Amino acid sequence: MLVLKHEMRPSPTADEQARQNFVMGLRSFVLNDLASDMRHAYETRIAPAFARTHQRPPATGSEVHRAIRGDAMFALYSALRVNAQRLVWDSVIPVVARERPRLESIAARASGGDGPALRDDFALPSNVTAVDVHLLPGSYGRSDGRHDLTTGAIYDQGLAVFSFGLMGDNLDDIGSSIARFIAGRYPDFAPRDILDVGCTIGHNTAPWARHYPYATVTAIDVAAPGLIYGDARAKLQGAGNIRFAQMDATKLDYPDASFDMVFSSMFLHELSLKQIDAVMREARRVLRPGGLMLHMELPPNPQMAAYDAFYLDWDAYYNEEPFSKAFRDQEPRKLCAKAGFDPANYVQFVVPSLGFFGAQAVDDAAAMQDETVLDDNTGRLADGVRWFCFGAWQS
Amino acid sequence: MSVAERPFPDEIPHGAYGDDGRPRFFTDPAMDRLVGAFVDLASESWVLAERVATLEELMIAAGTPRDAIERHRPDEASLKRRETARDAFVQRVLGQLRERR
Numbered sequence A: 001m002l003v004l005k006h007e008m009r010p011s012p013t014a015d016e017q018a019r020q021n022f023v024m025g026l027r028s029f030v031l032n033d034l035a036s037d038m039r040h041a042y043e044t045r046i047a048p049a050f051a052r053t054h055q056r057p058p059a060t061g062s063e064v065h066r067a068i069r070g071d072a073m074f075a076l077y078s079a080l081r082v083n084a085q086r087l088v089w090d091s092v093i094p095v096v097a098r099e100r101p102r103l104e105s106i107a108a109r110a111s112g113g114d115g116p117a118l119r120d121d122f123a124l125p126s127n128v129t130a131v132d133v134h135l136l137p138g139s140y141g142r143s144d145g146r147h148d149l150t151t152g153a154i155y156d157q158g159l160a161v162f163s164f165g166l167m168g169d170n171l172d173d174i175g176s177s178i179a180r181f182i183a184g185r186y187p188d189f190a191p192r193d194i195l196d197v198g199c200t201i202g203h204n205t206a207p208w209a210r211h212y213p214y215a216t217v218t219a220i221d222v223a224a225p226g227l228i229y230g231d232a233r234a235k236l237q238g239a240g241n242i243r244f245a246q247m248d249a250t251k252l253d254y255p256d257a258s259f260d261m262v263f264s265s266m267f268l269h270e271l272s273l274k275q276i277d278a279v280m281r282e283a284r285r286v287l288r289p290g291g292l293m294l295h296m297e298l299p300p301n302p303q304m305a306a307y308d309a310f311y312l313d314w315d316a317y318y319n320e321e322p323f324s325k326a327f328r329d330q331e332p333r334k335l336c337a338k339a340g341f342d343p344a345n346y347v348q349f350v351v352p353s354l355g356f357f358g359a360q361a362v363d364d365a366a367a368m369q370d371e372t373v374l375d376d377n378t379g380r381l382a383d384g385v386r387w388f389c390f391g392a393w394q395s
Numbered sequence B: 001m002s003v004a005e006r007p008f009p010d011e012i013p014h015g016a017y018g019d020d021g022r023p024r025f026f027t028d029p030a031m032d033r034l035v036g037a038f039v040d041l042a043s044e045s046w047v048l049a050e051r052v053a054t055l056e057e058l059m060i061a062a063g064t065p066r067d068a069i070e071r072h073r074p075d076e077a078s079l080k081r082r083e084t085a086r087d088a089f090v091q092r093v094l095g096q097l098r099e100r101r
């Protein structure tokens, strides 16, 4: 059971709480135990059978996928995971629906007259409207009016259930781990203006504001409900130096050279390749010389073993993340170069989870100057997770 | 979202989705629905287990002996309430078996 660390925390009934507890237990069982059984099935049955007919092991994630599909362990793992995902949202939606008036009045009070910058005429891009992204009913943009923050609340509470503790008790393990790592690795880097693109409810934006307290932090997203909720959430947590705005990361409203850092997390894999190119070009345009573009993401297929590629591609096929495979098939270094970043300025890191491994492990990783290798815990939500990120410095 | 407008990744293995666009993992599509119902059943059982644990803790704290549960006979009104709740329970737990239309 994870209790949100702000006043908009829900008050579920006993049954609702028990339902959420069950989903967390189920997800941990599927992602740790069943996942390890599936890997065992692959190594002992599926890969050897493939090798007998092809005289070589499966070479890509797609080959593993085709080979494993007929196996009972794959079917059971997958069917349970799909249903667990359904229950993540089912277990929080009724709570939010009941508590909506209370949440909206807290949010209105917290934001005061100074809420996020929203636009009445804003058109959501189709990558958000055409899919129920990770089975979230109605996707990020679902809203019945100007003050509707329910999708933001559903995301916050749903993420708490979804991550069963692995994203920290404030759901900011990604931001906290990476911000600490960057501050440790680059002690002279002192960004004054930080931009987080695709921030949803700003849960991973806040750690940047904490690590660079003198900086102005801006968080943008296309979906209004998350911004309304996120703005209040940040203010309730004392992170008043974050400004939220409704904007498309492929066409930013900011002038050239106006930020020292452009960050995103778990964002690019929800975009088409065309949109990704546009986001990178925009990041380069708004960065000042010496600024850093950094994307926390799922690790790239070309750097992974075939089975691990398959394992993380699963969501593209079965969790309504249709763009994520095409993104993961890219070499991030090339994506940065294509946007005009100097290939010599490319960086990538594998950062140990602050919550799981502790501060010392993050500081040790920051002190190590070599390029980190990806392992089978990289980007994989299970015990021992390590976060992958890549980007480039602006010349 | 309508299946026709929904984007899909490349290299979809044969038979990965049913006509309704939902993933299919078993050769017999009934199995896919059964797993859903089974998961819901497990969830509801856990909800009950937590409720029972709470009730027993409260009951014992209030001085009622544990075996009072075995001796209890529900009255008419309680039986009616239980029937309504039972129907809702069946819908919730076995809803996954239904055809999406």
Ligand SMILES: C[S@@+](CC[C@H](N)C(=O)[O-])C[C@H]1O[C@@H](n2cnc3c(N)ncnc32)[C@H](O)[C@@H]1O
Residues within 6 Å of the ligand: A125, A127, A128, A140, A141, A174, A197, A198, A199, A200, A201, A204, A220, A221, A222, A223, A226, A247, A248, A249, A250, A264, A265, A266, A267, A270, A271, A275
């Ligand atoms: C998985 S969420 C990112 C969550 C968050 N950054 C985190 O660290 O967990 C992806 C977000 O990207 C937003 N998004 C999608 N397309 C976008 C675009 N073109 N510009 C800005 N935001 C976009 C969605 O509305 C959604 O909130």
